[in-house]
Each structure stands twice: as C-alpha cells, then as structure tokens.
Amino acid sequence: MPGKPSLDDIKQAEKKPLWQRLGWLAMIWTGSVLALFVVASLMRMFMNAAGLSTH
Incomplete structure (x- = not known):
C-alpha cells in the first residue's frame, strides 16, 4: 500500500x-x-447573539 509506512520508516522515526x-x-x-x-x-x-445566555 502506498500510504502505509515501511519498517525502515518506523525505525528511522524511533531513532x-x-x-x-x-x-x-x-x-x-x-x-x-x-x-x-x-x-x-x-x-x-x-x-449570545441569538439571545441565549447562561445567566
């Protein structure tokens, strides 16, 4: 799969x-x-613009 990282990519990221x-x-x-x-x-x-408020 083109979007899946290879094992080498994963090892580089872990370094x-x-x-x-x-x-x-x-x-x-x-x-x-x-x-x-x-x-x-x-x-x-x-x-608040529609007129709704908490207090």
Whole structure:
C-alpha cells in the first residue's frame, strides 16, 4: 500500500530523540486544545447573539 509506512520508516522515526517526539506530541495537543477553544467560543458567541445566555 502506498500510504502505509515501511519498517525502515518506523525505525528511522524511533531513532529521533525523545524530546523531539514529545515536542510533536505537545504541539499536536496544544493545537487541538486551541481549536476546541475557538469552536466553543464561536458557539458561545452565536448563542449570545441569538439571545441565549447562561445567566
């Protein structure tokens, strides 16, 4: 399959330093949290514009 990584690709990825792999994990996590914040903020803004509020 063209999209499936080969065993050599996996071994090369495992050779990268731990700090680099953890850095990618942290960046992906931070990006997902920010995306969730943006979506939640937009939903709250639209709900407030429609007259819905929590108090």
